Amino acid sequence: MTIKAVGIIGSGIMGSGIAEVASKAGATVVLRSRKQETADAMIGGLTKSLDKQVERGKLEESARNDVLGRVTATASLDELAECDLVIESVVEDLDVKKALFAELDGIVKADAILATNTSTLPVIEMAIQTKRPDKVCGVHFFNPAPAMSLVEIVRPLTASDETIAAVREFASGCGKNPVEVKDRAGFIVNALLFPYLNNAVRMLENGTASRDDIDAAMMGGCNHPMGPLALLDLVGLDTSLSILDALYEEFRDPNYAAMPLLRRMVTAGHLGRKSGLGFYDYAKK
Ligand SMILES: NC(=O)c1ccc[n+]([C@@H]2O[C@H](COP(=O)([O-])OP(=O)(O)OC[C@H]3O[C@@H](n4cnc5c(N)ncnc54)[C@H](O)[C@@H]3O)[C@@H](O)[C@H]2O)c1
Numbered sequence: 001m002t003i004k005a006v007g008i009i010g011s012g013i014m015g016s017g018i019a020e021v022a023s024k025a026g027a028t029v030v031l032r033s034r035k036q037e038t039a040d041a042m043i044g045g046l047t048k049s050l051d052k053q054v055e056r057g058k059l060e061e062s063a064r065n066d067v068l069g070r071v072t073a074t075a076s077l078d079e080l081a082e083c084d085l086v087i088e089s090v091v092e093d094l095d096v097k098k099a100l101f102a103e104l105d106g107i108v109k110a111d112a113i114l115a116t117n118t119s120t121l122p123v124i125e126m127a128i129q130t131k132r133p134d135k136v137c138g139v140h141f142f143n144p145a146p147a148m149s150l151v152e153i154v155r156p157l158t159a160s161d162e163t164i165a166a167v168r169e170f171a172s173g174c175g176k177n178p179v180e181v182k183d184r185a186g187f188i189v190n191a192l193l194f195p196y197l198n199n200a201v202r203m204l205e206n207g208t209a210s211r212d213d214i215d216a217a218m219m220g221g222c223n224h225p226m227g228p229l230a231l232l233d234l235v236g237l238d239t240s241l242s243i244l245d246a247l248y249e250e251f252r253d254p255n256y257a258a259m260p261l262l263r264r265m266v267t268a269g270h271l272g273r274k275s276g277l278g279f280y281d282y283a284k285k
Helices: 013-024 036-055 061-069 094-105 123-127 162-171 189-206 212-224 228-235 239-249 262-266
Strands: 006-011 026-033 071-074 085-086 113-117 137-139 150-153 176-181
Touching: 006 013, 013 026, 013 061, 013 137, 013 228, 026 036, 026 189, 036 071, 061 071, 071 113, 085 094, 085 162, 094 113, 113 123, 123 137, 123 262, 137 162, 150 162, 162 176, 189 212, 189 228, 189 239, 189 262, 212 228, 228 239, 239 262
Parallel strands: 006 026, 006 085, 026 071, 085 113, 113 137, 150 176
Antiparallel strands: 137 150
């Protein structure tokens, strides 16, 4: 199956990024958010991003118009009925995702593939909510989706070879580098990355070093483009906490046990860049 029409659910950081990637790759894209205003705001965000690329000479004006012509925004799941592939990128909450897969299964056409952009949750739990578990898999983009080349294709026990091949072709067509991974919490990248991020919070909490020195050390010492605390702010502290909780639930490894400081910051609403305050204060930047 060649994927030509893509539905994207969720108007957060990742939904917006994936929408830009898919529409620029030539797919017809239907964006769905729970409210029409936020769905429309996604088109506003996409327009702004494309305009910047035109200004910088990275995109032709005509290509900008073609991309925007392929994208529609809706608050209704029913408008995803004709999509070949639907990628959900809503909040990292298994119950929310399970309910969404059950509902989508009754809406989309019989041969459509349903995919999740989850960072850690078991894809099989979503697959078994549907009558098409062979057509469910994970398509895990990285943040920011337009800039990051990796896509993890997550294969639950039920997925068919055809589904994996179609999604892999889609990811390659988006200019991404797909890797395949079994359905285990954290897949490849987050299973390796999050003990490091969590231990950076531990180091800050212990008073071993300051925020700025922890981040400067990893940038200067390991050539990372940003430090761990700045990266947590970029990912979102709520999403990061959900990722750690899912990893701990699966493996019971103490390195995955979220640090109390991270949990308290989420409770306080300090979610990182998206709320304006996390380990850094974005109002001051
Ligand atoms: N942030 C990252 O770096 C990153 C990277 C890769 C994958 N992901 C995954 O992408 C998904 C979305 O993450 P994000 O960072 O875009 O989050 P976000 O907080 O920016 O956006 C979450 C979206 O989910 C919607 N939402 C919240 N509750 C909902 C509900 N009950 N029903 C339906 N929609 C609901 C919100 O309105 C919002 O549009 C998560 O599964 C996350 O694990 C995140």
